[in-house]
Amino acid sequence: MTTNVLISPTYEFYLNGEWKESQSGQTIDIKSPYLHEIIGKVQAITKEEVDEAICSAHKAQKKWAETSLQQRASYLYKWADELVNMQDEIAEVIMQEVGKSLKDSKNEVVRTADFIRYTVEEALHMHGESMKGDSFPGGSKSKVAIIERVPLGVVLAIPPFNYPVNLAAAKLAPALISGNAVIFKPATQGSISGIKMIEALHKAEFPKGLVNIVTGRGSVIGDYLVEHKGIDMISFTGGTNTGVRLAKKAGMIPLVLELGGKDPGIVREDADLEKAAQQIISGAFSYSGQRCTAIKRVLVHVNVADELVGILKEEIEKLSVGSPEEGSTVVPLIDDQSADFVQGLIDDAIEKGATVVTGNKRDRNLIYPTLLDQVTEDMRIAWEEPFGPALPVIRVSSDEEAIKIANKSEFGLQASVFTKDINKAFSIANKMETGSVQINGRTERGPDHFPFIGVKGSGMGAQGIHKSIESMTREKVTVLNLTD
Numbered sequence: 377m378t379t380n381v382l383i384s385p386t387y388e389f390y391l392n393g394e395w396k397e398s399q400s401g402q403t404i405d406i407k408s409p410y411l412h413e414i415i416g417k418v419q420a421i422t423k424e425e426v427d428e429a430i431c432s433a434h435k436a437q438k439k440w441a442e443t444s445l446q447q448r449a450s451y452l453y454k455w456a457d458e459l460v461n462m463q464d465e466i467a468e469v470i471m472q473e474v475g476k477s478l479k480d481s482k483n484e485v486v487r488t489a490d491f492i493r494y495t496v497e498e499a500l501h502m503h504g505e506s507m508k509g510d511s512f513p514g515g516s517k518s519k520v521a522i523i524e525r526v527p528l529g530v531v532l533a534i535p536p537f538n539y540p541v542n543l544a545a546a547k548l549a550p551a552l553i554s555g556n557a558v559i560f561k562p563a564t565q566g567s568i569s570g571i572k573m574i575e576a577l578h579k580a581e582f583p584k585g586l587v588n589i590v591t592g593r594g595s596v597i598g599d600y601l602v603e604h605k606g607i608d609m610i611s612f613t614g615g616t617n618t619g620v621r622l623a624k625k626a627g628m629i630p631l632v633l634e635l636g637g638k639d640p641g642i643v644r645e646d647a648d649l650e651k652a653a654q655q656i657i658s659g660a661f662s663y664s665g666q667r668c669t670a671i672k673r674v675l676v677h678v679n680v681a682d683e684l685v686g687i688l689k690e691e692i693e694k695l696s697v698g699s700p701e702e703g704s705t706v707v708p709l710i711d712d713q714s715a716d717f718v719q720g721l722i723d724d725a726i727e728k729g730a731t732v733v734t735g736n737k738r739d740r741n742l743i744y745p746t747l748l749d750q751v752t753e754d755m756r757i758a759w760e761e762p763f764g765p766a767l768p769v770i771r772v773s774s775d776e777e778a779i780k781i782a783n784k785s786e787f788g789l790q791a792s793v794f795t796k797d798i799n800k801a802f803s804i805a806n807k808m809e810t811g812s813v814q815i816n817g818r819t820e821r822g823p824d825h826f827p828f829i830g831v832k833g834s835g836m837g838a839q840g841i842h843k844s845i846e847s848m849t850r851e852k853v854t855v856l857n858l859t860d
């Protein structure tokens with residue numbers, strides 16, 4: 377296929393309330409994962425421009441923090457409205473840039489507007505507290521502490537490619553409503569979607585400098601941003617290796633990390649297998665498994681394994697595979713390296729004795745949905761996150777064995793337990809070393825106001841609307857020493 381360089385638009389970055397070309401004179405090509413064409417170019421900005429962005433954010437933040445919560449709310453509501461107005465345009469860009477179906481891309485934009493509105497409403501209902509000194513031995517009633525939450529300053533928001541609008545706004549909205557400014561560094565593949573989201577924010581006429589979008593090469597601005605003295609908090613979502621590296625560089629500033637996962641779907645002997653299979657398939661294969669909370673391994677009781685694998689095979693073979701423009705469930709992966717990585721995991725498993733139940737077919741970066749049975753602990757796919765449509769089935773002979781394998785993972789994002797026995801479900805859930813456990817449902821992030829937590833290699837801190845607001849503010853105590 378020829379590369380369509382000529383008609384691809386060049387996007388500017390957003391600095392101090394204005395759209396600008398970088399002084400570097402350089403741009404980065406953004407190639408569509410399914411059109412295999414360059415769909416646009418974004419600015420490769422310089423370190424000096426990063427400095428300018430952070431400086432303008434600090435200036436704007438001071439005034440912003442002084443505005444009333446109601447004033448800040450009105451800007452955010454307007455932003456949500458503008459996103460809804462632009463939903464068709466933004467969804468088209470998400471589809472082309474990250475290869476997500478148009479329906480899911482539109483859902484992402486609408487969900488983002490809902491997220492922003494809920495965030496505002498949550499903040500409007502969060503209150504400080506006060507306490508008197510006399511509850512501590514020797515303390516006095518005349519000492520009164522007023523405890524309020526105050527913003528941290530300038531928040532660096534780094535989302536991944538897979539939800540380029542939703543996961544970005546999940547950082548921007550709580551930061552802004554609570555009085556912070558934001559430096560938004562989108563994933564390179566996801567930059568145009570991020571820019572479109574900021575176009576909506578620009579239309580809402582936020583104060584200049586409050587939000588800046590910085591696009592550029594990781595090698596030039598990535599570490600520079602993370603180590604910058606002007607950054608007061610980092611909210612990062614992405615791979616575990618990137619997150620750990622970033623945490624080491626960030627030093628002593630507050631960090632929230634949402635990282636990779638290897639969510640197990642535990643299927644007990646007494647589970648409703650049809651229902652479990654339906655949840656596992658949508659959990660594992662929607663958007664080709666490019667979701668942090670995708671089900672990434674099945675731990676099934678050996679007595680029902682053949683039956684479950686039979687149902688899974690039948691249903692997987694019905695999945696639509698192809699272009700996101702046709703609304704396919706399984707679409708080309710974000711790039712060729714990602715497809716090579718998934719293929720490497722499949723090949724390793726086959727070499728070590730796994731059975732291919734269905735799939736193991738590839739067309740460039742499109743990997744057909746692949747189910748591998750008889751997967752054992754010596755295979756990479758038992759432990760590594762494919763971020764693609766390849767699902768391993770590990771047969772177990774007891775709950776204890778399922779729990780042991782589930783917890784042996786370096787990750788701890790979510791887990792699903794499928795069973796008709798609610799007591800067993802709770803008992804397994806209690807032993808799971810994950811942030812959340814889903815009983816009889818697929819692993820997933822939403823609804824967005826639930827706390828969302830990764831433990832072990834899956835993250836640090838918590839998101840979810842209320843928790844995100846807390847993570848982007850700190851408590852400030854003012855003590856009144858009354859004389860009467």
Ligand SMILES: NC(=O)c1ccc[n+]([C@@H]2O[C@H](COP(=O)([O-])OP(=O)(O)OC[C@H]3O[C@@H](n4cnc5c(N)ncnc54)[C@H](O)[C@@H]3O)[C@@H](O)[C@H]2O)c1
Nearest residue numbers: 535536537562563564598599614615618634635636637668
């Ligand atoms: N836990 C969650 O909530 C969650 C949600 C979605 C995705 N993820 C994870 O994200 C991964 C896939 O996303 P990805 O491929 O975009 O991840 P990634 O780690 O490659 O990139 C994430 C972000 O970090 C940026 N980045 C890379 N190097 C950097 C550096 N040196 N300094 C600053 N920023 C840098 C990237 O540009 C991108 O914006 C998967 O592992 C998935 O599980 C986690």
